[in-house]
Amino acid sequence: MPPPELTDDAITEILLRLPPGEPENLMRASLVCKPWLRILTDPGFRRRYSAFHRTPPVLGLLHACQVIGGGPPPSFNPTTAAPFTPYPYYRRPLDCHHGRVLLHANDDGWYFVVWDPVTGDRQRVPEAGINWLIYSAAVFCAVSGCDHIDCHGGPFRVVFITTEDYTDAVKATVYSSETGAWSTPVTLGTDCEAFTQHVQHAINNGGAIGTFYTPYVQPRRGALVGDEMYFTLRWKNAIVKYNWSKNCISLIDPPSHTAYFFTLTEMGDNALGFACIEGSSLHLWSRKVGTEGTAEWMQCRLIELDGRIPGVKSKGGGHVVGSAEGVDVIFVATDVGLFTFELKSGRVTKVDDVQAYFSVLPYMSFYTPGTEGLVLSQLLIISCILHLAYLFVCLGLIRI
Template identity: 65%
Template sequence: MAPPPELMDELVGEILIRLPPDEPEHLVRASLVCKPWLRLLTDPGFLRRYRAFHRTPPLLGLLHRLQVVQGDPEPRLVPTTAVPLLPYPDLRRSRALDCRHGRVLLHVLDRGGSFLVWDPVTGDKHRVPDVGIPWLIYTAAVLCAVSGCDHLDCHGGPFLVVFVATDDDDDELVKACVYSSETGAWSTPVCLDNGYESYAQHMQRALNLTRRIYNTPYVQPRRVALVGDEIYFTLRWGNAIVKYDWGNNCLSMINPPSHNSYNIVLMLMEDTSLGFAYIEGSSLYLWSRKVNSEGAAEWVQCRVMELETMIPVANPDDKAFVVGFAESLGVIFMSTGVGLFTIKLNSGQVKKVDEPGVYFSILPYMGFYTPDCCTLSSPARPRSH
């Protein structure tokens, strides 16, 4: 019997391009079938088409942060697929702060307070010097700095690190600054103080609530929301939202749609507006900050989702908490006594991604893992800078 005819390269490419990016092991296995397939699956042109075809980088792994009183979680990147991400860097003491644009930002606590920007796919590591702010509590973000980048293949290239903190020395002011890998320097910190009317009002409300104790404007150690060239984060007491425009190096405040919910998430909505999510009772409330017909920004409630029959709980007293968001995937992370779950906002699909535990802010690592990544992460490649 004659062997079956070989598929044309163009047809093979059209088939392979449709393999799902959230199951990247299929592409890796396909690259092992034969040398022609390997050449095709590592060809830069095919890879560009593959990423453009699927557009949304999948979730590859998870890190997370806890509140200050809870200490630090075990330093590990939990994989959510079968791909072999590189192990967490061998650091004596470190704290994961952010995952974004193919990079992970770590605070190296035993080396003078420096930072490490790490790529779990290629293994590249870049040291960032100490920020020089005597922080009391803080959060930070790592961003691709390539102008016009679509962030579908952010491996290498210049980056920014945005740092926001409650200063431990300077009257406990909120400060922010940004580091550029191109200049190798931090910007001059900018302060949010009583010169801002909204900030002064927030501090007065905190004083009234706490009777002059524990009114420090703590920056919440949550993953920040990135909307355009602006970073959004929250302060303790009333979910006060602070906006940092790093391009103009200025801070401002925004009142939230809800002051009373403790576990909240700031996120990028599908229409690129700022979103705000929280759970009250058994319902998930989603708000979006829209510009009205008069040009003023206001909060609009855009959705309410009933969770009682959607998210598994351990017992009648168990509750669900929102603990994170994956912006490009339209996915919210929720924690219960049964485990850590994702829920897709467009379909309501629920998926368990980790075991039960204490979660406060999930740091989702997203990116395309293609067969060329196996070459990028080989031991022969230099990976520290």
């Protein structure tokens, strides 16, 4: 006896539950028969699929590496079987958010590229007009009220923060894809009391040459929390807060001044997170903002890593170089390689060789049939036309 035939509704429920981290299963399913192809390539399916799984999987890793003395050429390593469109040649990766990658390019002068590795869409963004010395930047979806689960192709913002050459001022600005313009840059200055204290501390404690202190923006991936982007300064791990919707900048204290290497992240519930390894322990902090605007750091996790991640020893040896927001994964670089550490299960996986990382940039997106937009979509159109023709024949509208 053959198994009972399932209704389209039941098939849809089953296909919805294929894991997003293994996109090849969805692709194979689309080849089973045309009704399945129709289900899988329906825009409604993609909406339901992304809403069901809520957090997109990590499809690949980009590496922001230290390139002093000549580093390896930028590469994009897929972490699933799904391929990407060709990597724009020799561009420096700066950030990934909301299905987009931000690259800094230097062929006919400097400019930015906002690239969608799945669809291949590339948009050119001009430089911000600041004479940068050292910098970081971020890209994200600009649609207010968007849940950012699956927002390809819409308007975006690019935030650029830099230590300006010659003036040594920390400046930030935001680009809008809708207006095609950068905001007037704002400067972290003496009107911010925390910054004044920070400068004084650097001068009094050997962080300056005489009274001359340069606040170096660290070229690491920032954290996006609501309308704010957070980046770090080298001295004492100070954190720069840039509110891109109000175009204002300030400085906040980190939970640890001594951590040599750390990563800022978004912890969910609109909280800024701070992850670092001190000794052989992973420390995870969350910044809770009270109703009156007061904020304090709370240590939410302390995990012993000695013996769990190769290369992390009691004397140190591991750095948190990135995090994949929403999937509870952090990236740890040691002298043995680059590892993912899954906070829930404690599972450790080696994902790359040893490199001098600033940040690991996890590219996260859903990958469903038809996303890449080629053969499957064409087939679907043909099959729809045939389907309609069949209906017309049945209704006697076409005679054959």
